[in-house]
Amino acid sequence: MDIRCYRDLKVWQSAMDLVVQVYKVTARLPRREVYGLAGQMRRAAVSIASNIAEGNGRESTRGYIHHLSFAHGSVAELDTQIRICERLDYLDESEAQANLKLCEEVGKMLQALQRSLRNKEGMVREENDSGFYGLNQE
Secondary structure (H helix, E strand, O other), X not given: OOOXXXXXXXXXXXXXXXXXXXXXXXXXXXXXXXXXXXXXHHHHHHHXXXXXXXXXXXXXXXXXXXXXHHHHHHHHHHHHHXXXXXXXXXXXXXXHHHHHHHHHHHHHHHHHHHHHHHHHHOXXXXXXXXXXXXXXXX
C-alpha cells in the first residue's frame, strides 16, 4: 500500500475507529459526566488521531515523532479513563476490555511507527538526566 497522506496510515484509521467507539461509549455515560469524564475521554481520543495527522504533516521526522509521542500519551490517558469507567460501573467488563484492546492496538502501532521513523533517521532513544526520554543523534 502506498502511503500518500496520514489517511492512508493504518494507525490513523484505527485511531479514528477508537474515536467513534469512545463517542458511542460516552454518549451512554450519566449526564453528570458530560463535562467531566465524557469530555476528557472524547478529547483524549480525538487527540490521538489528530496528533498522528499533525505529525505526518510536519516538515521534519523529529517533529513527526514528537507528535506521535503526544498521541501515545493520549492513548495512556484514554486507557486510564476507560478503566475508571469500568470501576464506576459505567462500562461492563466486556465493553471495557474491547475498548482497552483497541487502545492497546493503537499504542502498539504508534510505537512501531515511532521505531521505524527513528531507525530511518538513525535516531536512538536515550534517557536524559531528568528521567524523560529524548531523541539524540548517534
